[in-house]
Amino acid sequence: MNSASLQHRPTDPAQPELAAAPQAAQSLHGEVLVRLRDYIVEGNLEDGARVPERQLCDMLGISRTPLREALKVLAAEGLIDLLPNRGARVRRLTAQDIAELLDLMGGLEALAGRLACERITDDEVAAIEHLHHQMYGCYLRRDLHGYFQCNQAIHHHIVAAARNETLTTSYASFANRIRRIRYAANLDRKRDRWSEAMREHEAILDALHRRAGAELSDLLFQHLRNKQRAVISHLTDAPASPQA
Numbered sequence: 473m474n475s476a477s478l479q480h481r482p483t484d485p486a487q488p489e490l491a492a493a494p495q496a497a498q499s500l501h502g503e504v505l506v507r508l509r510d511y512i513v514e515g516n517l518e519d520g521a522r523v524p525e526r527q528l529c530d531m532l533g534i535s536r537t538p539l540r541e542a543l544k545v546l547a548a549e550g551l552i553d554l555l556p557n558r559g560a561r562v563r564r565l566t567a568q569d570i571a572e573l574l575d576l577m578g579g580l581e582a583l584a585g586r587l588a589c590e591r592i593t594d595d596e597v598a599a600i601e602h603l604h605h606q607m608y609g610c611y612l613r614r615d616l617h618g619y620f621q622c623n624q625a626i627h628h629h630i631v632a633a634a635r636n637e638t639l640t641t642s643y644a645s646f647a648n649r650i651r652r653i654r655y656a657a658n659l660d661r662k663r664d665r666w667s668e669a670m671r672e673h674e675a676i677l678d679a680l681h682r683r684a685g686a687e688l689s690d691l692l693f694q695h696l697r698n699k700q701r702a703v704i705s706h707l708t709d710a711p712a713s714p715q716a
Contacts, residue, residue: 505542520564550649578696582689587634589685657702665702
């Protein structure tokens with residue numbers, strides 16, 4: 473990725489070219505942010521590891537400035553910690569942190585599910601079902617990246633269907649913070665969490681179709697509880713890595 477390749481160069485006259493520069497910068501920032509977030513969420517850097525800025529700049533084909541802007545956003549999201557004059561580290565969460573965060577998210581999703589069943593439209597259910605089928609296709613191909621993207625979109629669609637702005641804002645404030653945790657849960661081989669999660673999503677979709685609010689609420693909370701157990705199991709079994 474190169475910033476020059478993302479810039480739009482109009483042939484007519486100079487004024488549109490000036491207006492295009494901020495657009496190109498915004499596009500570059502967004503692309504760097506998405507790629508860097510995915511890189512960290514998908515476990516390419518260990519918990520507590522130092523973020524290798526020079527290596528990431530080479531990998532992304534960018535300078536330090538857009539990288540550091542993206543790191544500021546990821547720090548605000550809770551994925552990394554910025555260290556004064558010492559760069560950044562991937563945030564390390566304890567088992568208690570994970571349990572508390574996932575219980576909180578389970579409560580928010582449980583409420584969202586109950587409200588969504590009261591307010592969701594048929595078109596919104598159809599959109600979630602379409603995502604579910606896409607997710608299942610990724611599962612069959614063992615495409616964890618694609619599966620996770622569809623999975624997160626489904627959860628966000630259910631929250632949006634609740635039509636509660638305060639709930640949506642609260643959910644968003646924690647969603648990015650636990651993305652890495654949610655991704656790691658699928659790596660638990662001992663319980664085959666990935667297959668288990670797929671079956672849970674089948675039940676979630678069925679309850680949503682029937683507008684069974686109380687049932688969907690319970691399913692979503694238990695879904696997060698099962699994820700909590702899986703990620704703690706995965707992190708407990710993972711070999712300790714040396715600090716950078």
